[in-house]
Amino acid sequence: MARPAVIAHRGFAGVAPENTVEAATRAADREETAMIEIDVQPAACGTPVVVHDERLSGSRDGRPLTDATGFVRETPLEALREARVLGTDATVPTLAELLAAVPETVGVNVELKAPGTRERRPGESLPPAECAERRAVWQPFVDRVVADCAAFGGDLLLSSFCEGAIAALRESAPYAAAPLLGDDLVAGLEIARRYDCEAIHPPRNAVLETADDGGWDTDLERDIVEVAHDEVRTVNAWTARNWVQFDALAAAGVDGIIADYPGLS
Template structure:
């Protein structure tokens, strides 16, 4: 079972920052990076639609230019990075999942991914974005990320021709994993908060766990 560092192990470093992914890459098989677009057009690594939670600023990400965003600090420590800079910071031995949180990102995300020296998967809870990714670069793996009805999640993954099904730990169970595997999907469960959850997921045959802390799988890459 693979260990995937959620936002660069958000519990141990400022999330979605260069130092976070560099540090996480020493332990994790893969890192996830959240993607949004700022007002000046660049793609940046941030999860929320606003900067309020993780920076010393306020307001919507899409209303800030890149220079304005980079004048803020993430948890008092680092700048909000561009997606390009984040991809350059990940070593070639570590995979990257790019979580697309808005419509209209697919073209630029895939352009940057094509230039990066890392294996990229694109993930979204927005079926329209996954359809866009399939049309632009069908060879780049896609993951449908969801929280809720497992049957609905499977149907969206089928419709968008995904390689991965990424349910929450609460949604994931043995039936879902077996069904997904029978249909050719790999399963990465996210929101995994303790070792007991990770052990249960492993017993069901989950392919990867997306976690905020490396101690979810203390034996990983030691």
């Protein structure tokens, strides 16, 4: 059986300042890296920037995420580009800057994190009227992301926990799409089917527990990987933090593994 593709989570966040140009280029230099996963949300002006948390004052293992404060969506672009990440000299990049630095031999998974508003409705399969409303909220930001992606010649996969983002993407461009699945696996599969998504991104424990005994979600009677493969969808699981987790996911038959560290495969 072929080993799963290695997807560098935020540019291998376990060994580099996450979601920075430095992390992405270091990950791209590793032969094992098939794809780099990053998070995007808008600055105050709407420009897509690469950062995970909605607040710049978040933390990682007790270390400040950046030396700035406030919400990303309320912060001017100039201030974001000066915010130093995790005590390093690396700063918050724009999506365009990061993509320009990544060689086109490596794919990029762009996770649409937030549209510039606090309400996101993650993990929900929405009724048509509510979905149309959420798509309209996401559309301006998704259009900006798609525009920035146009210059990148490598493989692109856009993902999100939010149905509104997936719906907006399908209005904007023919890029491959993947819903990120949360606790409700059935809702995630419904979204994948509704938009004919090329992939799904389930959490690690969901893959391992449904593969064992269906214990993650009582409404899903079969292994999530088996269901997705029967529907001809790629399965990229998140997030492996050690080789034991990586090997277990590989044994479960996933196609890609989003990993915090290199060298797990």
